[in-house]
Amino acid sequence: MLPSVELYNALNKAQGNNMLAELQQIYDKLPQTTCNNCASCCNWGSPPAFFIEYLNMYKYVRDNMKEQWGEVLTRSAEYFYLELVDVNQKCPFVGPDNRCSIYQVRPLSCRIYGLLAKSDFEKGDLNQGLKFIASKLWDEYQIKVPSEIANSELKWCGNVKNPTGKHLKMDVLVSATSEVAKIDARFFPENLVDQEGTSLPYPVHLMNTVLGDGARARKIKIMKEFADQGTKTMLAPILKKANNFEF
Ligand code: SF4
Ligand code: SF4
Structure with a gap:
């Protein structure tokens, strides 16, 4: 897990040192894309994002989406706990119209999706990763990850x-x-950025900010309750608390 960094100190550091502008320059080097907006990729899940990208997203949501804070927080908390056991979980930022509500600050992973040749894209091994996690969750906690996931x-x-x-x-x-990882190395030790990575889905970064250690530690129990019974009794008070967070 990423060591916790005080959010507003990190945001001040990023703004005071032009790191968000540097991030934008990296994004600007990539070609703009268009597609048919089917949202299959966004429905698949929330892709990983570097810490500096999370700060960029956090600032955008804080400054531009006050009306949607509750929805962002509730959907992100649900995603954080249930992404591996609830087939209905999807990126919390995809809307019913298939549009991305944070399109201007979507992470690099979303920006490059569809830009690579098929042969290069398929060199990644996302599916094996999910199978490994599913097998580990069953062996260690008897949590059944649905085969669809x-x-x-x-x-x-x-x-x-x-x-x-x-x-x-x-x-x-x-x-x-x-280049983006190098910006993260200004917040975390370089060996952590290189070896373990600072890249997590936006909802996971957000819940690391919003929830305390105790609430996050209940993840396995909450997953198990949902996997076994399809209920969210333990999750409900956490959702309520997350919903009250002010950006
Ligand atoms: S990039 Fe995603 S939303 Fe666009 S066409 Fe491809 S799968 Fe659909
Ligand atoms: S951040 Fe936006 S583009 Fe990326 S997966 Fe989520 S909804 Fe889709």
Whole structure:
């Protein structure tokens, strides 16, 4: 788990040192994309985001989405606890119209999705990762991950268009990822960024800010209750508390 960093100190540091502008410059080097907005990728789950990207998202939601704070918090808390046991969980930022409510600050993983050639995209091994986690949850806690989740696969998307008409070269992606990781290394020890990574889904980053250690430690019990009985009794008071958080 990422060591906790006091959120507002980190945000002040990021703004005072132009880190959010640096992040935007990295994003701006990638081609703009269009697609048919089917939201299959967003329904699959919330992709990983670096810590500096989380700060960028947090600031955006704080400054521009006050009316939606409650919805963002409730959906993010549900996602944090239930993403592996509830087949209905999806990225908390995808709307009923399939649009991304934080499109301007979506993370690098969303920006590059569909830009790589199929052969490069398929070098990743997302599906094996889910199968491994499902097997571990069963062996250690007897939590049954539904087969729809354990066997789900984020497929390559061929419907993404960009003005260059070409796929992104792998080295461009590696370079962009490494530049963002270097910004994170100004918050965390470099060996942690390199070896363990600072990349987590936005809802997980957000719940690390919003919830205390005790609430987060109840994750396994909450998952088990939902997996065994389909109920959210233990989760309900945590959702209520998360909902009251002020950005
Ligand atoms: S990138 Fe592909 S899967 Fe995702 S919304 Fe666009 S068309 Fe659908
Ligand atoms: S952040 Fe936006 S683009 Fe990325 S998965 Fe979520 S809804 Fe989709």
